[in-house]
Amino acid sequence: MINVVLIDDHMIVRAGFSQLLSLEEDIQVIGEFGSAKETRQNLPRLKPDICILDISMPDENGLSLLQDIPSGIRCIMLSVNDSELIVKKALELGAKGYLSKRCSAEELIQAVRTVYAGGVYLMPELTTKLVSSRNNSPIEQLTKREREICELLIQGFDAKEIADKLNLSFKTVHVHRANAMSKLNVKNNVELANLLNPQIA
Template sequence: MTSVALVDDHIVVRSGFAQLLSMEPDIQIHSEFSNARDAFRGLSDSDVDVAVIDISMPDESGLILLEKLRRKHPHFKAIILSIYDSASFVSKAIEAGAYGYLSKRCGPSELVKAIRTVANGDRYLCADALVNLSNASAGPNVLQDLTKREREVFDHLILGKDVKEIGSELYISHKTIHVHRANILSKLNLSNNVDLIRFALQHKLLTDGPV
């Protein structure tokens, strides 16, 4: 019997998964968590076989949670669930120690298949994730997850421009700029504007001196 923990802040999603998996004779729901903090507490000393973890939660990224759990249990098995299936997100999940990666667009049968595969110690990536990884040439396009407007704001931020300057050049409000900036930092897993500039230099998006 494979025990499964579900970590997702959306109760409808979590309940749907629990109901679906309870119909499988070889799978049982071990536990459910609505945030990363409770999940870490509940799974730190757990013998659960597989955890299905949403990549985006209100208190902490699912990838950070996974890294913390794997520091305590190096063989901890988890499947990351995300609305994103681009090469950069999949790569980050693999680097964090994920055994599997599923798009939230996957069907019920694929979720069950992924859990069984990971429980057996094998890796499982959904079809879209595999295709996107294969299509990534030398490495993933580090900005491919940004929208067109977020990319425009990114280009201004890495030049050190402030909100007022960006607003006047892009004809958008200060509030909108702050929203785009927050989305950019979240998608690139960065904390502040200094990190953004370092990121740009690291990926040769800027040619100025070091920060």
């Protein structure tokens, strides 16, 4: 029996996935959590084989939580964001699978069984994206101005200081910062620095 835990802040997503998985004779859902805090408190005692983990949690980025999942538990990341950058980062951090929330029931089941058997599962379209962009770095997704602002943010400048330094309005800096963070799927300057530091020379 493959024991699965679902980690997603949307109850309707957990309910849908749980129902689909419960139809399989060799898979059972043994736990559901709606936040990173709840996961940290309860996951170790459940000792599942597989975690299906949403990247966009309300209290913490799923990629951060992924790094603290106990060894021996294989993780399949779940996201509405199919960015090859995020997929690469998830795999680098130890994820064994990556699914879109738009995945079919067949893809969900196949992912669980593949990862349980020791393999890695990516949806076909994600594999294509990774192959086509294997030489791209995260920074290449950004415009020149977005990159400039990100570099200054990582160096510790705040938005007002950046506005003064680049002779831009405070609002313009915020717009560029928001656009860059949206493209990179990060929520704050710490996540931005963790993602981009190796990419910025």
